[in-house]
Amino acid sequence: MTGTYDPALVALSLLVAILASYAALSLAARVTESRDSATLGWIVGGALAMGAGIWTMHFIGMLAFSLPIAMAFELKLTAVSMAYAVVASAIALTVTSRPQLRLHYLLGGGLVMGAGICAMHYTGMAAMRMSPPIRYDTGLFLSSFAIAVGASVVALWLAFNLRSRSEGTVIKRLAASAIMGVAIAGMHYTGMSAAQFSPGAMCLAGGGPFALQGDSLAFVIAGVVVGLLVLALIASTVDARLSQRRAVMIARLEKSNEDLQHQVEAREQAQAALSQSLAEQQRLAEILQTRSAELERSNRELEQFAYVASHDLQAPLRTVNGFVQLLERKLPQAEGEVREYLSFISEASNQMRELIRALLELSRVGQNGVHATDFQLREAVDAARLAMKALIEERGAVIETGELPQVHADRPLVTQLLQNLINNAIKFQPQSRPLVRIGASCEPGEWVVSVEDQGIGIEEMHQKRIFQIFQRLHTSDRFEGNGIGLAICEKIVHLHGGRIWVSSEIGKGATFSFTLPRREAEPPPQPLEAA
Numbered sequence: 131m132t133g134t135y136d137p138a139l140v141a142l143s144l145l146v147a148i149l150a151s152y153a154a155l156s157l158a159a160r161v162t163e164s165r166d167s168a169t170l171g172w173i174v175g176g177a178l179a180m181g182a183g184i185w186t187m188h189f190i191g192m193l194a195f196s197l198p199i200a201m202a203f204e205l206k207l208t209a210v211s212m213a214y215a216v217v218a219s220a221i222a223l224t225v226t227s228r229p230q231l232r233l234h235y236l237l238g239g240g241l242v243m244g245a246g247i248c249a250m251h252y253t254g255m256a257a258m259r260m261s262p263p264i265r266y267d268t269g270l271f272l273s274s275f276a277i278a279v280g281a282s283v284v285a286l287w288l289a290f291n292l293r294s295r296s297e298g299t300v301i302k303r304l305a306a307s308a309i310m311g312v313a314i315a316g317m318h319y320t321g322m323s324a325a326q327f328s329p330g331a332m333c334l335a336g337g338g339p340f341a342l343q344g345d346s347l348a349f350v351i352a353g354v355v356v357g358l359l360v361l362a363l364i365a366s367t368v369d370a371r372l373s374q375r376r377a378v379m380i381a382r383l384e385k386s387n388e389d390l391q392h393q394v395e396a397r398e399q400a401q402a403a404l405s406q407s408l409a410e411q412q413r414l415a416e417i418l419q420t421r422s423a424e425l426e427r428s429n430r431e432l433e434q435f436a437y438v439a440s441h442d443l444q445a446p447l448r449t450v451n452g453f454v455q456l457l458e459r460k461l462p463q464a465e466g467e468v469r470e471y472l473s474f475i476s477e478a479s480n481q482m483r484e485l486i487r488a489l490l491e492l493s494r495v496g497q498n499g500v501h502a503t504d505f506q507l508r509e510a511v512d513a514a515r516l517a518m519k520a521l522i523e524e525r526g527a528v529i530e531t532g533e534l535p536q537v538h539a540d541r542p543l544v545t546q547l548l549q550n551l552i553n554n555a556i557k558f559q560p561q562s563r564p565l566v567r568i569g570a571s572c573e574p575g576e577w578v579v580s581v582e583d584q585g586i587g588i589e590e591m592h593q594k595r596i597f598q599i600f601q602r603l604h605t606s607d608r609f610e611g612n613g614i615g616l617a618i619c620e621k622i623v624h625l626h627g628g629r630i631w632v633s634s635e636i637g638k639g640a641t642f643s644f645t646l647p648r649r650e651a652e653p654p655p656q657p658l659e660a661a
Contacts, residue, residue, distance in 0.1 A: 150183025181216030218246030240283030
């Protein structure tokens with residue numbers, strides 16, 4: 131029994147293979163550039179995106195093949211074939227993230243990755259459940275395995291050598307993606323050529339409750355996976371650019387500190403031998419002022435870049451959501467699995483939109499500068515409590531305050547700071563009627579304000595990183611949030627020239643403290659009753 135191919139689906143499978151190859155090269159570079167704490171996340175996310183792309187090419191190629199009988203695919207074996215693609219992708223990213231690609235790693239990784247791709251293909255073929263079973267031409271079978279291993283070795287070598295972001299890398303990646311895509315497709319169609327179907331054979335997969343069939347399924351899967359690959363590439367590009375700008379800013383700051391330290395050491399040495407002249411002191415002051423201005427300018431540039439990047443990312447997300455909605459209208463009678471796929475991509479887009487919204491919120495804090503005025507801190511507490519009235523009443527929370535001073539600061543920003551800290555204090559107290567205590571103490575040149583709770587507490591090893599953006603200690607199904615509230619708090623405190631920190635023990639609650647500048651003429655704290 132002889133089969134035929136749909137040229138349109140064959141071309142679509144080749145395009146998906148090329149796109150998946152380009153995503154693989156880009157994600158391999160991001161895995162290498164990421165810090166230790168983020169490497170595992172990029173490997174897992176990259177493996178899912180790459181594996182889905184490689185598997186989609188294979189599945190569309192399967193749907194492009196037709197026999198003079200009804201064809202379908204068993205869902206369980208199809209899912210197993212996709213798992214092989216994800217595992218092969220994870221191996222590839224792990225191998226290419228090494229600082230050096232030695233020959234035995236290259237060949238070993240290529241062999242395992244090629245075997246995984248072959249396992250994906252032939253498991254996908256088995257999902258047809260043909261009776262009598264499919265027989266394979268030995269020579270073509272071995273050829274498909276050799277192509278898979280050879281393509282994997284070449285792919286690993288290209289991914290390792292195209293990890294940098296030097297000039298011309300994008301063009302080289304596009305060319306390499308075309309070569310890799312053709313090789314992956316070549317392996318698939320060689321394997322298909324090896325398959326021999328007996329006369330009168332029947333496909334038994336169509337009778338099950340979870341069978342996959344229908345030409346429209348190819349376009350739905352292609353649309354969903356292409357959307358995922360595009361999102362992965364967008365996330366990789368934005369994260370890489372933000373990391374690059376952050377590295378530049380840190381390098382500038384370190385260089386400024388080193389230069390200043392050299393100047394201070396030179397000054398101390400000069401003071402030991404002879405007195406320091408007024409001109410030298412003025413010169414050092416000018417150097418320090420120049421370095422501070424450079425750092426401030428770098429911060430503004432980084433914030434502006436984050437704002438623009440976050441704003442521009444909303445357009446492709448709206449496009450992805452639009453296509454998902456269009457597919458839902460075009461396929462009103464689609465099978466449950468197809469609608470589930472559409473739900474997955476829609477949920478992923480919504481999560482990405484929330485992260486972008488949070489990034490925009492962080493970039494807007496202090497964008498118009500700090501407008502400091504004199505006000506009683508209790509007024510900011512009252513405003514924060516009013517904004518959180520619904521949550522306080524719902525949880526039966528009790529807000530106790532001690533003596534609070536008059537401060538000279540930006541009142542809306544301080545209100546937002548207190549609101550975020552009170553919200554966290556209530557959220558991380560699972561018991562009923564959570565208690566929050568707010569107090570202030572006078573220190574030389576500053577006020578120290580504290581927000582204390584009786585919640586679950588924070589381990590010492592995590593007490594510094596919780597102020598970093600998107601750093602969460604708990605999953606969203608246990609405690610909601612996007613991991614940006616404390617990053618906003620830290621930014622507001624730094625805009626006022628202060629410090630913020632946390633003191634905590636597991637099971638004994640946490641106390642968040644921050645400082646605000648104090649002027650000698652400011653009146654003493656005033657008491658405020660509990661509410």
